[in-house]
Amino acid sequence: MTTLGSASAAPGETDTGRLEVGEARDGSPVALPVAVINGARDGKTLYVQAASDGDELNGVGVIQRVVPQLDPADVVGEILVVGIVNYHAFQVAEHRNPIDDTKMNRAYPGDENGTSSERIAAATYGVASRADLIVDLHQGSTSRMIDEVRVRCGRHHRLHNECLRLAKTFGCGYILDQKGPDGQLARAGPDDGIPTVDPELGGAVGWDEESIRKGVDGIYNVLYGYGFLDGTCETSSQTRAKGFDQYGSPAGGLVRFKKDLGDSVSVGDVLFEVTDVFGGLKARVTADGPGLFWRSRRLPQVASGEYVCSVGTDIDTV
Structure with a gap:
C-alpha cells in the first residue's frame, strides 16, 4: 500500500486525496491535491509536482491530462504527484506566496516549523525525497519563453550526468544547464542523491496548449525511458545553453x-x-x-x- 496524504493505493490502483500543509487565516486546513499511481509491478518511484509558483499553470495542465490516462495495471513502480504546491499563490493567481511574500522555489528543502512557504516546502519535499527521480514542472511565469528543461545542480555536481540524462529524456529540445539559486527543488534533490529537473514549459497567461502537450510528451518520455511503462523512448539531441x-x-x-x-x-x-x-x-x-x-x-x-x-x-x- 502506498500513501500520500489521504490518498492510498494498493498495487494496481490509483487514488487521489489531500496533503495537509498547515492552516489558513480562518483556521481551516490547507491541503494540497495529490495523487498516487501504484503500479501492478514493483519498480522505481517518480515524483512530479506543479505550481510551486502560483501563476505557472502549464504544469497543472500536464498533470490534469497525464494522471487520468495512466492505467496502474500498466505501471511498473510508483508515481507520486502533488498537483498544486503553492496553495495560497494559486488561489489568487500570483507568483509568490502572499502569506509570507516568498517564492516557493527558494524555500527547499523547507522547515516544518518555519514560514508558510517553508512548511509547504518541507511537506512536499518529504514526499519528493521518497522518489528515485523528481520532475518539478514550471514555466516562465507570464513571460514569453521557449520550452526547456533546466538542470540546476551545477556542472561539477556528482549527480550532474544523471540530471542531464533526465533532462534529455524529458526531451523539450532545449536545456539550460546552469547552477540555480539556493532553495530550488532542483538543487535540493540532487544534494540528497535524487536526479531532479525543472522543465520550464514556455510562458503563458493562463495556460498554453502547445507547451502543455510538450510537457505531457515529456512525462511519458520519462515513464518510457526509465521503465515505468513498457516501451521505448527515443532520446534525440538537445540544444543546451550554459x-x-x-x-x-x-x-x-x-x-x-x-x-x-x-x-x-x-x-x-x-x-x-x-x-x-x-x-x-x-x-x-x-x-x-x-x-x-x-x-x-x-x-x-x-x-x-x-x-x-x-x-x-x-x-x-x-
Missing part, C-alpha cells in the same frame, strides 16, 4: 522585437527597438554575444532599465 545574457531597456517607451523565440543571435544583431507612442525611435539594442533568443517580456511598455529579454549563451548540442 548561461544567459539579460537585456534591459535604455529608455522608456514601447518595445518592438526584431528576434523571435528560438532565433539564432550573432554579435551585433538587433534584438529590439524602443519607440515613443508615436513610433519615433528612441533606442536600438544589439546583442553583446552569440546565442539563442530565449525569453522576452510579454507586454510592450517598458521603463528605462526594465527587463526586456534574455539570450541563451554558450550553446552546444548534447
